[in-house]
Amino acid sequence: MSANNSTLKPAVLVVGAGIMGAGIAQVAAQAGHPVHLYDMREGAAQSAVEKLHASLGTLVTKGKMAAQDVAALLARIVPVARLQDAADSTLVVEAIVEQLEAKRALWLQLEDMVDATCVFASNTSSISITAMAQGLRHPERLVGMHFFNPVPLMKLVEVVSGLHTAAQVANDVFFLAQSWGKVAVHARSTPGFIVNRIARPYYAEALALLQEQCTSPVVLDACLKAIDFRMGPCELMDLIGHDTNFAVTQSVYQANFFDKRYVPSLLQRELVDGGLLGRKSGRGIYDYAEGAVKPQLAAAPTADFPARSGVQLHGSGARMDAWAQQLTSAGVAFAHDRGADWTGLSTPTLQLRQTDGLTASSLGAHVAVFDLAFAPESSRVLAWAPSVRASAACATEAQAWLSALGYQPQQVADQSALVVARTVAMLINEAADAVQQGVCTVDGANQAMKLGVNYPAGPFDWLAAWSAQGVIDVLNALDAQYGGERYRVSPWLRQQAWAALGSA
Ligand code: NAD
Numbered sequence: 001m002s003a004n005n006s007t008l009k010p011a012v013l014v015v016g017a018g019i020m021g022a023g024i025a026q027v028a029a030q031a032g033h034p035v036h037l038y039d040m041r042e043g044a045a046q047s048a049v050e051k052l053h054a055s056l057g058t059l060v061t062k063g064k065m066a067a068q069d070v071a072a073l074l075a076r077i078v079p080v081a082r083l084q085d086a087a088d089s090t091l092v093v094e095a096i097v098e099q100l101e102a103k104r105a106l107w108l109q110l111e112d113m114v115d116a117t118c119v120f121a122s123n124t125s126s127i128s129i130t131a132m133a134q135g136l137r138h139p140e141r142l143v144g145m146h147f148f149n150p151v152p153l154m155k156l157v158e159v160v161s162g163l164h165t166a167a168q169v170a171n172d173v174f175f176l177a178q179s180w181g182k183v184a185v186h187a188r189s190t191p192g193f194i195v196n197r198i199a200r201p202y203y204a205e206a207l208a209l210l211q212e213q214c215t216s217p218v219v220l221d222a223c224l225k226a227i228d229f230r231m232g233p234c235e236l237m238d239l240i241g242h243d244t245n246f247a248v249t250q251s252v253y254q255a256n257f258f259d260k261r262y263v264p265s266l267l268q269r270e271l272v273d274g275g276l277l278g279r280k281s282g283r284g285i286y287d288y289a290e291g292a293v294k295p296q297l298a299a300a301p302t303a304d305f306p307a308r309s310g311v312q313l314h315g316s317g318a319r320m321d322a323w324a325q326q327l328t329s330a331g332v333a334f335a336h337d338r339g340a341d342w343t344g345l346s347t348p349t350l351q352l353r354q355t356d357g358l359t360a361s362s363l364g365a366h367v368a369v370f371d372l373a374f375a376p377e378s379s380r381v382l383a384w385a386p387s388v389r390a391s392a393a394c395a396t397e398a399q400a401w402l403s404a405l406g407y408q409p410q411q412v413a414d415q416s417a418l419v420v421a422r423t424v425a426m427l428i429n430e431a432a433d434a435v436q437q438g439v440c441t442v443d444g445a446n447q448a449m450k451l452g453v454n455y456p457a458g459p460f461d462w463l464a465a466w467s468a469q470g471v472i473d474v475l476n477a478l479d480a481q482y483g484g485e486r487y488r489v490s491p492w493l494r495q496q497a498w499a500a501l502g503s504a
Contacts, residue, residue: 009033010119010176013089015106017041017048017079020123021095023151026052028093029076030152031180036086037079040096045079052077087113091176093145095123103132111137119169121145125196126251129162129189139164143173146193147182148452156451157182162189183451185444191255194440195452196248198459200262201426203245206233207265209419210285215412217285218295219383223410223419226381227374228456233423234285238278242271260485261430297381300408303400307347309333315343319354319373326405344370350397356470357417357425357477365389368398370409371418374457374465382407385414416481417474424462425474431459432490468496 009032014025017039025048029035037045053074059065080086092110096102107120120142122132133139144160157177161170170186177184187193192200206220221232237245246268253262271277271284278284286294311327311334313320320336320343327334343354351367353360360367370384384402386395395411402409412418417425431445440448446458463471472489479487 010090011086011088012036013038013080013083013086013092015039015083015092015094016096016123017045018095019149020147020151021093022048022052023149024093024095024123024147025049025077026056026073026152027147027180027182029073033076035077036089037077038081038083038086042081045081049074049077049079083110083113089114089118091119091121093121093123098124098126100127100131103127104135107132107136107142117141119143119173121173123147126192126248126255128191128255129160129165131162133162133164140166141169143169144187144189144193145173145177146187148195154452155181155183156195156448157184158187158193158195158448158452159184160187160189160193165189183447185440185448187444187448188437188439190434190437190439192248192252194434194445194448197252197439198427198430198434198445198449199453200249200252201430202233202423203237203249203268204262204265205423205426206237207267209412209415209422210234211265211267212415213413214415215383215410215419216295218297219381219410219412220419222297222381222408223371223383224423227420227424230454230456237268238284238286238288241277241280242268242284243277246272261488263486297408297410301399301403303403305330305332305404306397306400307332310348311335312337312346313344314340314346315354317343319343323405330404345401347397350394350401352398352401355418355421355474357421357474359414359416359477359481360385360387361389361414363387365391366394368395369414369418370398370402370407372421372424372466374420374424374462380407382409383412383418383420384409385412385418388414416477421474422478424459424466425471425478426487428459428463428466428471429475429487429490429493432463432492432496436490436492463496468493468500472497 012028012033013036014021015038017037025035025037039045056070060067060070094103094106103122116138122144123146124144125146129142129144133142143165146158146160148154148156159170159174174184209215209220217234221234224232246264249264253264256262275281276283279288282288311332313324313334313336316338324336345352349366353367353369355369355371360369365387368384368386371382373380382402386398399409434440434445435442442460446460449455449458472493475487475489
């Protein structure tokens with residue numbers, strides 16, 4: 001198979017005509033390849049083609065595809081009743097049941113059938129490509145080609161190399177995926193590959209915050225949507241299904257020899273055990289029963305600036321520049337200590353500090369902390385917490401400042417790094433370890449998270465807007481609060497922090 005020669009369209013065999021196989025057949029045919037589609041269930045391949053017929057017909061009705069293009073595309077997909085009927089294929093994409101033995105058996109069967117140069121690509125989401133290749137006569141031809149659901153819409157393909165995979169094969173599949181209109185990223189075969197690994201903390205930190213009763217699901221979701229995630233972690237897990245999400249977490253945990261970094265959540269286990277699987281079962285973290293009332297955020301209290309003098313801004317950066325402008329416009333007199341070692345605002349009765357991981361309670365009695373932001377700020381939901389030693393008046397003042405500055409402040413329990421800082425620090429840390437271990441590049445991780453799970457930014461985009469030392473401070477604070485392995489700092493991140501010190 002020579003994929004970067006666009007005039008040559010390898011004959012593709014897709015094995016498994018389920019949700020993924022049908023989508024893969026569609027994109028391959030759309031790119032002009034002749035496609036054979038096989039499923040062990042009698043009639044399944046034919047019925048997948050009929051479903052494609054119906055869904056593509058809708059696109060024609062909506063004017064999104066021309067009728068003749070759809071007809072040509074569908075004519076290129078031929079269901080076959082036996083694998084032997086597609087023995088002339090030069091690329092096989094496997095999308096069968098997620099079981100190592102079933103996949104191995106399929107490849108062994110195919111090895112006796114197809115040419116020695118035929119490339120074997122597996123759409124597995126979690127099985128080791130190295131393990132899958134074991135026992136093949138030509139293990140170097142097996143590569144992961146991990147599409148995301150729904151295949152025609154999701155741009156990302158992780159091209160996964162096991163220890164045996166030939167670089168040429170991985171590169172051919174990389175360019176082939178590009179010629180199918182996808183963005184391909186190379187990944188090494190390690191648990192969760194790129195996306196399913198780096199995304200773990202998005203779910204895990206939310207579940208930990210819920211388990212510790214730090215805040216409610218609706219506040220958690222709103223805080224993360226405020227930095228432009230399309231869905232908060234609670235609604236996303238409800239959509240994915242807790243059974244599926246828990247199974248992926250468990251498989252990453254087990255495959256990493258029970259590294260505590262990936263420990264599954266007891267709370268999610270409880271949801272699974274109770275059949276509260278999310279949308280599909282009518283109830284998960286939220287209730288989807290007919291008539292159920294979706295919880296809403298508490299209405300944002302409006303407030304005037306609590307003081308007009310004695311105010312000082314601390315630290316620099318976009319947020320403090322914006323605050324300075326707002327105070328000036330509102331006629332609030334203030335001093336600005338740009339060189340301060342913390343960021344925020346103080347009055348004679350309050351320190352309102354942007355989180356650096358430390359709790360307000362550990363910083364003093366008249367202290368409140370508020371969360372990080374990575375997006376332009378206006379009417380943004382923002383988590384904040386007062387010191388457990390703060391008086392009611394002090395807490396009220398903190399909330400009033402945040403409201404007057406235009407936020408929708410959401411009070412959460414005073415624990416390390418609140419919501420956004422904690423979650424994003426952990427996503428960056430996981431991505432840093434993936435880069436350190438050669439699983440992917442910095443660019444690959446950014447692309448994968450933006451295109452595979454629609455993140456608003458890549459982990460290293462967030463890092464660029466923050467600092468390696470800032471992330472390390474948050475992780476260290478979390479580690480001091482919780483202990484254990486979960487928040488250990490990636491060596492890659494430490495190197496970035498040292499590099500940032502320069503040679504002076
Ligand atoms: P699915 O259950 O919808 O389809 C699997 C199909 O494979 C079924 O039609 C089944 O009859 C057929 N099949 C099973 N064993 C077979 C065999 N030995 N030979 C031929 N056909 C066989 O599953 P799916 O969601 O399409 O997932 C398929 C693969 O794609 C899995 O490896 C899965 O991990 C991976 N994947 C799934 C998603 C997703 O969101 N569903 C995303 C990425 C990757």
